[in-house]
Each structure stands twice: as structure tokens, then as C-alpha cells.
Amino acid sequence: MSERSYEPVEVSQEILDRFKKLPVATIWSCVHKDAGVPLPFLEKVFLWTKGERLAARARTLRFLPPRPDLNANVKCGEDAPEYQAMSRCGPGDVLVADMIGKPQACIFGDVKAMQLKMNNADGIVTDGGIRDLDVMKEENYGLIIYAKGRTPYGSTPWLVPAEENIDIQCGGALVRPGDVMVGDGDGVVVIPSWFAAECVGLVEEHEGLESYIKEKIQLERVVPGKYYPPTPEVLEEYRTKK
Secondary structure, X not given: OOOOOOOOOOOOHHHHHHXXXXXXXXXXXXXXXXXXXXXXEOOOOEEOOOOOOEEEEEEEEEEEOOOHHHHHHOOOHHHOHHHHHHHOOOOOEEEEEEOOOOOOOEOOOHHHHHHHHHOOOOXXXXXXXXXXXXXXXXXXXOOEEEEXXXXXXXXXXXXXXXXXXXXXXXXXXXXXXXXXXXXEOOEEEEEOHHHHHHHHHHHHHHHHHHHHHHHHHHHHOOOHHHOOOOOHHHHHHHHHHO
């Protein structure tokens, strides 16, 4: 087996669409086991747009605690880091914000989020808070939103948007620009871009195998433990029949 490359790659929309059909629980297991990523799941980051499924490339934004010297060097207005980060987001992209797990601090509200709406971005993922969610739903922003909580506050006095398009953490997981964020009702998992194509194939086979096993269990009316976890023999049987 050739040595795996860790060079970032641009993940295609075709792969993203395939991930949208797959459960986060199985993806998490695959990234953890087969890619050797210890912490690929975003802890305590929840879906606030019920029924939506996310699979998109990460465009990153980091918030930091405010301080006069930091504030003096952070650009404001159209050139502010949050607008720079959002400008990188289009179809198939999601804004991922590191807010060091502070749910009372809001990433931003409906006015700033209009940039994501106008760019047809897929959504927002943050381990901070979200506000104006009802407005964004009523005005059809079309954004899939994951956050740690809802809040009426802004980001200050806790945090300020400071840097974009860099490596960040979100919910305790490393997120690098271009990584794939997949989310369902269980939460969000991060897939390194260099592992995405391999991962989607492995997870598709695993899901197919589990469906095959469930059919066997029901047909034969046996205890699931007869076939699950799957043995190499059951896997070979599935591959042969497939």
C-alpha cells in the first residue's frame, strides 16, 4: 500500500453530495479509525435548522479575546476578517468559526449573514452562539446552522473576529481550510480534505454492508449478534453478492 499524502486537496461537489447521504456516526468512526484522527467530532455543537444535512468545504474564521493592541491591528468595515472569510464562501462552502466554546458570544446576526446568503453559501458552523435565527429562517437565508447555543448578545465583550483562512479549532476538533464538514442531527464531523475521497467510499461500503446484515437478520429471524459486528466472511459474502 502506498504512503498516504497529507497534502490538502480541493474536494469536488460530487463527493460532497455523496457525503450528504451518509450518517455522521459512521463517518466519525471511519475518520477516527482509518485516518488516525483522534478528535474529528465537534463537541456540543448542535443543529439549529431542523432536518438539514450539511456536507461542505470549510472556510475558517478565528475569534480571539479583545485587547487594545489586538483591536488596533484588526481591520474594520468591508475588510474585516469576518467579511474576508465570508467572501471565500460560495456553493459547497461553509463558514466555520472558532469562538473558543463561548455560547454567549454570537458569531453575528442576520445583517452580516446576508453576505453568506448572497453568495449562496451552505451554512455556518461555530462553537459560539447564534442570534437572529428566526429572522434568517423567515427571510429564507437558506443557511444550515450549527452552533453551541442561541444568544441575544454580540461577540463583544468576550471575543472579536481576528483572523481568517487559517487552521482553527471548533468544538475541540482541528479544522483546516478546505476540510469537509459533514453534519446531521447527531452533530458535525471534520474530514481532512486529503482523506475525503477515500472516506466516502469506505463509509458507503460500510453502510451497504449494514443494510445487507439487517436484511439477513430480519429474513432469518436471528439475534443480531450472529452477523454483527460483521465478520470477514460476511463482508466477502456481501461483496460477492453486490
